[in-house]
Amino acid sequence: MKIAIIGGGISGLTLAWYLQKSGVAYDLFEADTRPGGNLRSWATPEGFLLETGPNSLQLSPELEELLADLGLTDQIQEAAAVSQQRYVLRDGRYQIMPGSPPSLLTNGFFSLKAKWQLLKEFRQPAAPIDKNETVAHFFRRRFGSEIVDYAVNPFMAGIYAGDPEQLLINKTFKQLPALEQQYGSVLRGLMKSGKGAGRRRIITLKNGVQTITDTLAARLSSYQSGTTVTAISRAADDTYQLELKGPQGLEAAPGYTHLALALPAYAAAPLLEPLFPKAAAALAAVYYPPMTAVYSAYDRAAVAHPLNGFGALHPKVEGTYAAGSVWTSSIYPNRVPAGQVLFTTFVGGAQYEDAARQPEEAQKAAVHAELSKFYGITGAPRWQGRYVWPRSIPQFDARIVDAHRAADALEADHIVAVANWRVGVSVPDCIRQARMRAGLLAAEK
Numbered sequence: 001m002k003i004a005i006i007g008g009g010i011s012g013l014t015l016a017w018y019l020q021k022s023g024v025a026y027d028l029f030e031a032d033t034r035p036g037g038n039l040r041s042w043a044t045p046e047g048f049l050l051e052t053g054p055n056s057l058q059l060s061p062e063l064e065e066l067l068a069d070l071g072l073t074d075q076i077q078e079a080a081a082v083s084q085q086r087y088v089l090r091d092g093r094y095q096i097m098p099g100s101p102p103s104l105l106t107n108g109f110f111s112l113k114a115k116w117q118l119l120k121e122f123r124q125p126a127a128p129i130d131k132n133e134t135v136a137h138f139f140r141r142r143f144g145s146e147i148v149d150y151a152v153n154p155f156m157a158g159i160y161a162g163d164p165e166q167l168l169i170n171k172t173f174k175q176l177p178a179l180e181q182q183y184g185s186v187l188r189g190l191m192k193s194g195k196g197a198g199r200r201r202i203i204t205l206k207n208g209v210q211t212i213t214d215t216l217a218a219r220l221s222s223y224q225s226g227t228t229v230t231a232i233s234r235a236a237d238d239t240y241q242l243e244l245k246g247p248q249g250l251e252a253a254p255g256y257t258h259l260a261l262a263l264p265a266y267a268a269a270p271l272l273e274p275l276f277p278k279a280a281a282a283l284a285a286v287y288y289p290p291m292t293a294v295y296s297a298y299d300r301a302a303v304a305h306p307l308n309g310f311g312a313l314h315p316k317v318e319g320t321y322a323a324g325s326v327w328t329s330s331i332y333p334n335r336v337p338a339g340q341v342l343f344t345t346f347v348g349g350a351q352y353e354d355a356a357r358q359p360e361e362a363q364k365a366a367v368h369a370e371l372s373k374f375y376g377i378t379g380a381p382r383w384q385g386r387y388v389w390p391r392s393i394p395q396f397d398a399r400i401v402d403a404h405r406a407a408d409a410l411e412a413d414h415i416v417a418v419a420n421w422r423v424g425v426s427v428p429d430c431i432r433q434a435r436m437r438a439g440l441l442a443a444e445k
C-alpha cells in the first residue's frame with residue numbers, strides 16, 4: 001500500500017501525520033512553497049499579527065491531542081474571556097446576542113413574538129424528513145422568521161460565508177432534524193440529550209495558527225513542497241501514476257495504490273476529468289464564494305464602542321456593506337501595537353458577492369465608513385490592509401450533494417476525499433476527518 005496525498009492544507013498534513021504514525025507509506029505533494037493552505041498567519045511590518053484565513057479554533061479533543069503530539073501545547077493562546085460575548089446588528093445598532101437558550105427568553109434582543117415562537121417549538125409536531133430542506137426553511141418552520149433573520153442568517157454567514165436560504169440543514173447541522181425526529185422538538189432534544197450544553201474553548205497559537213501546519217510539514221518524512229499534481233493516470237496493474245510539476249520540472253510518480261484528494265473540489269476536478277468525468281463535473285460544481293478580509297487599525301481613543309466581545313455580525317436584512325467584523329485586538333490583545341485596536345472585517349461570502357469583487361481602495365473606504373458609523377470612530381485608520389480569497393469556503397448547498405455522492409463512489413477505486421468540502425469546514429472538522437481516514441486506511445494495510 002502506498003498513498004499519494006494531493007494537497008498540504010490542514011487536511012492533507014494531518015492525514016499524512018497519522019499515516020506516518022501508523023507506518024503506512026505515503027507521499028504528500030503540495031503546490032505552494034508554503035504549507036498550510038487556508039491557514040496563513042501574516043506578521044506585518046507595522047506590528048500586527050493577522051490571520052488571513054481561520055483566526056480562532058474551537059479546541060476539540062482531536063485538535064488538543066494533535067497539538068500535544070506536536071509539542072505545541074505551550075503555544076496555545078486562549079481567547080480573552082470577554083470574547084464570549086457576541087454582538088449582532090439590529091435596527092442599526094449593535095446589541096448583545098443571547099448566548100444560551102434561557103437567555104434567549106430573558107434578553108431583550110428578540111421580540112415577544114419571537115420568544116413566544118421559541119416556546120411554541122416545544123409543542124410543535126415533527127415534520128417528515130426532507131433531505132433537501134434548507135437551513136432557513138428548517139429554522140423558519142420551527143422557530144419563525146425573526147430567528148432566521150437575526151440569529152441564523154448572521155451565524156451561517158459567520159461560519160460558512162454562506163446563505164442559509166441555500167445551505168442544507170442535512171449537510172450542516174444534521175443533528176438538529178435528528179433531534180426533531182427523536183424528541184418531537186429541537187429544544188427539548190437539545191435539553192434532554194445535553195448536546196447544546198457547554199462551549200468549547202476558543203484558541204489560537206501564540207505565533208499564529210500557521211504554526212500548526214508549519215510544524216506538521218516539518219515533521220513529515222515525505223513532504224514535497226512547490227510540487228503541483230497536474231494529471232493522474234492509471235497503470236495496467238491498477239496503480240495510479242501522478243504527473244508532477246515541481247522544482248525539477250515535469251516528473252512522473254508511479255505506483256500508488258491509493259489517492260487522497262486533500263485539495264479544493266475545484267482543483268481536484270480537472271485531475272479526475274480523464275478517468276472519472278462524472279465525478280469531475282460534480283466536484284467542479286461546488287460553489288466557493290469570494291471573500292475579502294479587510295483589516296483596519298485605529299487608535300483606541302478614536303473608537304467609542306467598548307469592543308467588549310468577539311465581534312459583531314450583520315444580518316442580511318440590515319442592508320450593510322460587510323458581513324461583520326471580528327475584534328481581533330479584543331480576542332488576542334497581544335496581536336496589535338499598544339494603544340491600537342484592530343478590526344478584521346469580512347467583505348463577501350455568498351450573500352455579499354459583489355462587494356467581495358470591488359477594487360482594494362473602494363473596499364477599504366467602504367469598510368472604514370461602515371466601521372465609523374457603527375463604532376463611533378473619529379478620524380482615519382492608522383493602517384488598513386486586505387487579503388483576497390477568490391474562492392473561500394465550499395458551500396454545503398444543493399450543489400455539494402452530487403460531489404459527496406461522487407466522492408462515495410470514488411472510494412471503490414481507492415480514491416478518498418479528505419478536505420473541507422467532504423465533511424465539514426472548520427479546522428477541527430478537517431483534523432477529525434483526516435485522522436479518522438488515516439485510521440481506516442491503516443486498517444486496510
Ligand SMILES: Cc1cc2nc3c(=O)[nH]c(=O)nc-3n(C[C@H](O)[C@H](O)[C@H](O)COP(=O)(O)OP(=O)(O)OC[C@H]3O[C@@H](n4cnc5c(N)ncnc54)[C@H](O)[C@@H]3O)c2cc1C
Binds near residue numbers: 007030037262426428
Ligand atoms: C477566510 C476564511 C476564514 C476561515 N475562518 C475559520 C475559523 O475561524 N475557524 C475554523 O475552524 N475554520 C475557518 N475557516 C475554514 C478552514 O480554514 C478551512 O476549511 C480549512 O483550512 C481547509 O483545509 P483543507 O486542508 O481541507 O484545504 P486547503 O486549506 O484548501 O488546502 C488544500 C491545499 O491543496 C493545495 N493544492 C491545490 N491544488 C493542488 C495540486 N494540483 N497539487 C498539489 N497541491 C494542490 C493547495 O495549495 C492547498 O495548500 C476559514 C476559511 C476561510 C477561507
